[in-house]
Amino acid sequence: AQSVTQLDSQVPVFEEAPVELRCNYSSSVSVYLFWYVQYPNQGLQLLLKYLSGSTLVKGINGFEAEFNKSQTSFHLRKPSVHISDTAEYFCAVSPNLHGSSNTGKLIFGQGTTLQVKP
Amino acid sequence: DGGITQSPKYLFRKEGQNVTLSCEQNLNHDAMYWYRQDPGQGLRLIYYSQIVNDFQKGDIAEGYSVSREKKESFPLTVTSAQKNPTAFYLCASSVGLVDTQYFGPGTRLTVL
Numbered sequence: 001a002q003s004v005t006q007l008d009s010q011v012p013v014f015e016e017a018p019v020e021l022r023c024n025y026s027s028s029v030s031v032y033l034f035w036y037v038q039y040p041n042q043g044l045q046l047l048l049k050y051l052s053g054s055t056l057v058k059g060i061n062g063f064e065a066e067f068n069k070s071q072t073s074f075h076l077r078k079p080s081v082h083i084s085d086t087a088e089y090f091c092a093v094s095p096n097l098h099g100s101s102n103t104g105k106l107i108f109g110q111g112t113t114l115q116v117k118p
Numbered sequence: 119d120g121g122i123t124q125s126p127k128y129l130f131r132k133e134g135q136n137v138t139l140s141c142e143q144n145l146n147h148d149a150m151y152w153y154r155q156d157p158g159q160g161l162r163l164i165y166y167s168q169i170v171n172d173f174q175k176g177d178i179a180e181g182y183s184v185s186r187e188k189k190e191s192f193p194l195t196v197t198s199a200q201k202n203p204t205a206f207y208l209c210a211s212s213v214g215l216v217d218t219q220y221f222g223p224g225t226r227l228t229v230l
Binding site: 009032034036041042043044045046049092094104105106108109110111 | 122124127149151158159160161162163166168176208210212214215216217218219220221222223224226
């Protein structure tokens with residue numbers, strides 16, 4: 001079974017400061033990794049994903065994340081945040097199984113609320 | 119514009135009534151999913167469908183039912199057997215089960 005832990009439920013930060021949202025996962029099989037953003041009363045929008053290859057993944061809106069297999073982490077970073085980045089961020093994993101064993105199931109963390117202050 | 123639509127955005131029902139949430143996609147995706155979101159709990163999978171006329175239970179299927187008669191539609195019925203139905207419901211779709219999931223805007227259901 002897989003599980004995802006987002007270590008901070010809320011992260012307050014001032015505008016133009018850097019930010020890191022932490023995500024750790026547990027899995028006995030290899031996984032695909034995702035970060036989604038959710039603005040109030042809206043659906044989820046994909047920020048970035050790691051499927052294979054380079055461990056540093058760049059996404060939309062200036063976000064990037066680094067996959068660290070030894071630490072089972074996939075932390076999200078942005079060098080300079082804007083007020084418009086205020087939202088809830090979800091880390092998710094999907095097990096990378098073989099053939100028909102894949103269910104496409106996404107396992108989500110509890111979410112981190114990023115609060116950008118002026 | 120291609121995308122996923124969910125209707126209505128807000129829904130109120132009396133306790134004991136069944137209610138059906140709509141999800142439509144015009145992305146030509148084979149796979150579709152329903153998630154439930156509660157504050158502080160992330161998203162949990164209710165049902166998913168790999169292809170038309172096929173669907174599987176997720177982690178919290180009790181009290182819910184679905185159908186997949188058309189590729190573009192995956193309605194979710196919240197039955198009176200669901201003990202705590204008030205939540206935000208999100209529909210998603212992907213090309214196939216192992217592909218990236220794209221989400222609709224959600225329906226907030228409140229049972230009074």
